[in-house]
Amino acid sequence: MSPIGKTRPTGRDRLRDSVLAGDLSFLLARANALTLAAANAALAEHGLKARSYSVLALAADDVRPTQRELAEFLRLDPSQVVALVDGLEKRQLVERRTDPADRRANVLVATDAGRALFARAQESARAVELGLLAAVTPEDHERLAQLLRLLAFPE
Template sequence: MAHGYEMLESPAVPSAGRTEHREPAITRQNVTPRAMDADEPWMRGLHADTGYLLYRLGLRSGQLFNTFLQESGLRLRHYAVLRFLATSEGALQRELSARLGYDPSAIVGLVDDLEKQGFAERRPAPDDRRSRIVVLTESGRAFLRDTDEAGQRVTGELVGPLDAAERESLHALLLKIAADGLN
């Protein structure tokens, strides 16, 4: 404990109302506006929860990434597929689904979009005619090359206030907790 998280939450409303106000309106008794014995553990700020922080920053990260990709007509999920294909030299859609955690039905649309943009291609699997193998096209590779730097800038912006050592430390920690759940 003993973190300086209080900085994130401001003390309610200053309410510098100068005007003399009227009737107190509601006077039900089930609400107690009194400042109850503070410092109870259950009333700590939101940012005291690592889980909530992760949730929050995850949203921000996704937003940043999406606005960065927006000009290319893709979204984060497409980018994830591309990046996955870049390391795997072709994958069954079923694999994409399992590894990236998206529903099989979602993969369909994603690969459709990537094919429309010419970044990926569906090929018939030689041994199983049910399956399709998705591979990067040359222009897909080019896209990854060209946007790589900008993508890293986005991440850089996200972890802005951290120095190099801290970034590495954070990355290692995240990797550690990402490793157990297959993700």
């Protein structure tokens, strides 16, 4: 039947018809792993990783997040946010301002240098994203984002 007579036929990605390949958790994990690796590779040029890029993005967005909000949003332990912000602050990309409305909290703001770097990094990020989505139409791209939002932000 099969044109190839070997015991291990297709060789390359035989596992793609396994049950696991239908598992949403697995697909998410694998898609995320590939995407994360690509993003990190592209951001390295700017001295960033996906994590620090995310923090910088939120700081540059004038949404003035507290560290706790950052932790919740990025699904990190608050102590990890401390380290992340330390790194960005040491590079003068970001500033901690104690929230006047709640002096326990720090609000994050990007410096001008931070905004400039973010703008450049965003270009790289966008390029990577487009590369990954080469096989996806713009409508499907948006549809994918919509569906992921449902998973990422359950009501």
